[in-house]
Amino acid sequence: MPSATDDLIQRLYESPPEGFVAARTAAIEDARRAGDKPAAKRLAALKKPTVAAWVVNLLALRRPELIEELVELSTALREAQRGLDGAALRELTNQRRQVVSALVAAAGKLARAEDRSIKLPLGEVEATLTAALAEPEIAAQVRTGRLIRAATYAGFGEVPRPRLRLVTDEVDGPDDEDDAGDGDDDAEVVEFPQPNAREKAAAERRRREFEQRRRDLRRELTNAQAAERRADEQLERAEAAERDAGHVVEDLDAELAELERRRTEAQADVARRKQARRLAERETAAARRQVGDVQAALEDLESDEPE
Known part of the structure; x- marks a missing residue:
C-alpha cells in the first residue's frame, strides 16, 4: 500500500514542473517539522522533471493501461525482429506509429488540462x-511516472526493415532444385548483379562515415551526460543554499517578530509612564497652589496680629 510520502511524490510529479521546486521545498520542511527524517531525505533526493518528462509522467500515472499496451506491443515487435518475420514486423511497425501517435495525443490532452500556458514538446x-517500445529499461522507467528527462533510441524503427528485405530476397531466391541442377542453372546464378569496385568503395566510405558519426555522437553524449551531472550537482547545491537562506530568513523573521513585540510593549510602557508623569505634574501644581494659598493666609494673619 502506498505511503503518504509515495502519494506526495506522485502529486509532485503530476503537477506542472514550474512549481516543482517550491512544492518539494515545502514538503521537505513539513517532513522536518514532523520529525520524519527518512521522508525528508527521500523528498530532498527528488529531481525536477523536464516538461516532456512531466507529460509522459502524467500519461503513466493517469492512464497506466495505455502504457501497458505500449509494453505489449514492444514485446511483439522484439519477437518479430528476432524471428525476422518481415510481414509481422511491417504490420507491427505501422501499429507502433498509430499507438505512439494516440499516446502522444492522450498525453497532450492531459497536460493541457493541467496547464494550458505550457508549451508542450510533443516531439x-x-x-x-518510441524509446520505451525499444528498451525494456526505458519502459520500466516510464511506468514509474517519475521520469526527469525525455529519452531517445536511435536504433529502433526503420533500420531493421531494409535488412529484413535483404534476407527475404536471399530466402526467396533460387530454390534447392535450382541449386542442385545442371550447369545452366549455375550460369544463371553467376549472372546475378554484383557490386562493382566503385559501389564497394562508396559503401565502405558510407560505413566509415557512419562509424565516425556514431563515435562523434557517443563522445558528444558522454560530454552532455557529464555536463548534465555537473548541472544536477550545481542545482542541488543551489537548492540546498536556497533552503539554508530560507532558514536564515525564517530565523530573522522570528527575531524581528520578537523585537516588534518588545517594541510594542516598550511603547505601551512609555505611554503609561507619560500618563503617570502628567498626573504627577498636576498633583505637584495643585500642591504648589495650596502652599501658596497657605503662605498668603499666614502672611495676612500675621499682618493683623494685635500689638
Whole structure:
C-alpha cells in the first residue's frame, strides 16, 4: 500500500514542473517539522522533471493501461525482429506509429488540462514513448511516472526493415532444385548483379562515415551526460543554499517578530509612564497652589496680629 510520502511524490510529479521546486521545498520542511527524517531525505533526493518528462509522467500515472499496451506491443515487435518475420514486423511497425501517435495525443490532452500556458514538446514525448517500445529499461522507467528527462533510441524503427528485405530476397531466391541442377542453372546464378569496385568503395566510405558519426555522437553524449551531472550537482547545491537562506530568513523573521513585540510593549510602557508623569505634574501644581494659598493666609494673619 502506498505511503503518504509515495502519494506526495506522485502529486509532485503530476503537477506542472514550474512549481516543482517550491512544492518539494515545502514538503521537505513539513517532513522536518514532523520529525520524519527518512521522508525528508527521500523528498530532498527528488529531481525536477523536464516538461516532456512531466507529460509522459502524467500519461503513466493517469492512464497506466495505455502504457501497458505500449509494453505489449514492444514485446511483439522484439519477437518479430528476432524471428525476422518481415510481414509481422511491417504490420507491427505501422501499429507502433498509430499507438505512439494516440499516446502522444492522450498525453497532450492531459497536460493541457493541467496547464494550458505550457508549451508542450510533443516531439520529445513521442521520442520517449518510441524509446520505451525499444528498451525494456526505458519502459520500466516510464511506468514509474517519475521520469526527469525525455529519452531517445536511435536504433529502433526503420533500420531493421531494409535488412529484413535483404534476407527475404536471399530466402526467396533460387530454390534447392535450382541449386542442385545442371550447369545452366549455375550460369544463371553467376549472372546475378554484383557490386562493382566503385559501389564497394562508396559503401565502405558510407560505413566509415557512419562509424565516425556514431563515435562523434557517443563522445558528444558522454560530454552532455557529464555536463548534465555537473548541472544536477550545481542545482542541488543551489537548492540546498536556497533552503539554508530560507532558514536564515525564517530565523530573522522570528527575531524581528520578537523585537516588534518588545517594541510594542516598550511603547505601551512609555505611554503609561507619560500618563503617570502628567498626573504627577498636576498633583505637584495643585500642591504648589495650596502652599501658596497657605503662605498668603499666614502672611495676612500675621499682618493683623494685635500689638
